Amino acid sequence: MTTLAITGGQVLLPDLTVTRADVLVDQDGGEILEFGDELAGEADDTLDAEGSLVTPGFVNGHCHVAMTLLRGHADDKPLDAWLQEDIWPVEAELTADSIRAGTELGVLEMIKSGTTSFADMYFFVPTIADVVAEAGLRARLGHGVISVGKDEEAVHEDAQEGLEVAAEVDGMADGRITSAFMPHSLTTVDGQYLSEYVPKARDLDVPVHYHANETEDEVTPIVENHGVRPLAYAAEKGMLESEDFFAHGVHVDESEIGLLAEAGTSVIHCPASNMKLASGMAPVQRMLEAGVTVGLGTDGAASNNDLSMLDEARDAAMLGKLAADDASAVPAEAVVKMVTQGSADAIGLDTGRLEVGAPADFAVIDLEQPHLTPQHDLVSHLAYAAAASDVRHTVCDGQVLMRDREVLTLDEDAVRARATEEAEALIARADD
Ligand SMILES: N[C@@H](CCSC[C@H]1O[C@@H](n2cnc3c(=O)[nH]cnc32)[C@H](O)[C@@H]1O)C(=O)O
Numbered sequence: 001m002t003t004l005a006i007t008g009g010q011v012l013l014p015d016l017t018v019t020r021a022d023v024l025v026d027q028d029g030g031e032i033l034e035f036g037d038e039l040a041g042e043a044d045d046t047l048d049a050e051g052s053l054v055t056p057g058f059v060n061g062h063c064h065v066a067m068t069l070l071r072g073h074a075d076d077k078p079l080d081a082w083l084q085e086d087i088w089p090v091e092a093e094l095t096a097d098s099i100r101a102g103t104e105l106g107v108l109e110m111i112k113s114g115t116t117s118f119a120d121m122y123f124f125v126p127t128i129a130d131v132v133a134e135a136g137l138r139a140r141l142g143h144g145v146i147s148v149g150k151d152e153e154a155v156h157e158d159a160q161e162g163l164e165v166a167a168e169v170d171g172m173a174d175g176r177i178t179s180a181f182m183p184h185s186l187t188t189v190d191g192q193y194l195s196e197y198v199p200k201a202r203d204l205d206v207p208v209h210y211h212a213n214e215t216e217d218e219v220t221p222i223v224e225n226h227g228v229r230p231l232a233y234a235a236e237k238g239m240l241e242s243e244d245f246f247a248h249g250v251h252v253d254e255s256e257i258g259l260l261a262e263a264g265t266s267v268i269h270c271p272a273s274n275m276k277l278a279s280g281m282a283p284v285q286r287m288l289e290a291g292v293t294v295g296l297g298t299d300g301a302a303s304n305n306d307l308s309m310l311d312e313a314r315d316a317a318m319l320g321k322l323a324a325d326d327a328s329a330v331p332a333e334a335v336v337k338m339v340t341q342g343s344a345d346a347i348g349l350d351t352g353r354l355e356v357g358a359p360a361d362f363a364v365i366d367l368e369q370p371h372l373t374p375q376h377d378l379v380s381h382l383a384y385a386a387a388a389s390d391v392r393h394t395v396c397d398g399q400v401l402m403r404d405r406e407v408l409t410l411d412e413d414a415v416r417a418r419a420t421e422e423a424e425a426l427i428a429r430a431d432d
């Protein structure tokens, strides 16, 4: 057995208490073996965590990772106009090479900000899976299926691809990659296709992931055409199972919160995207009180515009208070749980908690910084003051992905150069 010891640090436990401990990891099994004192002597390799906080690797519950190529391409518009006028025309020009370059850039940014797992809906999923496998992260991947603007045959092809891709990538990279069936949203996929394909996803035994209740404009047509709120409609379509999770949940009413709590379906809250597109304020405190599992996601880098989960945690706390008109709503503990356990539970990965036998996924955060001094409360620092650039080391499945800010699984300069080149070529093709 090859082992790694993370030494000298303070460790964030699942109940959010912090304790001084070394952590011993089985690198072959990718598991936490032991917490204790002076474990360095027993290990093949060590990571120094002196003056640092050892936390679970962060979990990004909703992303479109290759959208890093579109970062800063089109800003300052509402969802509908932004997608239709700026994003979809450019996405029509994506190639496998652009996806590879954008995914490498996105996972590089994730590793540098302590994220070890993510859920992703996009195109060219086998290419995304290859990059995830090489970079060493965990991911639940799926192909986004859309019916609007397509003829019937094209929709069937798209949905079929969604199923085939889910079957193909599930279990790749020693099980670090899992999958889901991902119809884009309740309004961009016509009901007849949801009725036909969601049961097929059940046959594959994969969860269903989609966008829902993101803007008011998405709620109104469903109420008008089907006479029920969107999440009641999702339940009718069989998309409200306990393993299912959807992004946003901004415009949900009490009846829908009740449905979620009862069904055990999870919500991925994306506060930065919701603020930037002015989609609205999700009632996160209400959902938590009702017992809904809430995770956090960045959404794509074009509506955020970064992939830092520490930023997302801070945004979630801030926006949650504003939404509830209550400074005690969505407190530090709640967002620290969301960015670890909440997202992990939501997307169905057994990571997000540091305990013996759990996946060895860590972010090690340098606390010896002016903005993290003094240290009254480290959970408060994680929620409100720590930044992506404070992450010293990132470990996933027992493997060191970043040591002292140097990413070991990707060549940072080459990834940035390729992404720049592919992004420029992509925009040039779209402008043609
Ligand atoms: N196969 C589909 C691809 C869908 S991928 C998922 C899509 O979600 C889009 N997207 C990104 N952020 C959001 C959001 O906040 N709400 C809805 N869609 C988004 C993203 O640009 C991408 O087009 C097709 O033929 O178009």
Ligand SMILES: [Zn+2]
Binding pocket: 062, 063, 064, 211, 247, 299, 300
């Ligand atoms: Zn999205």
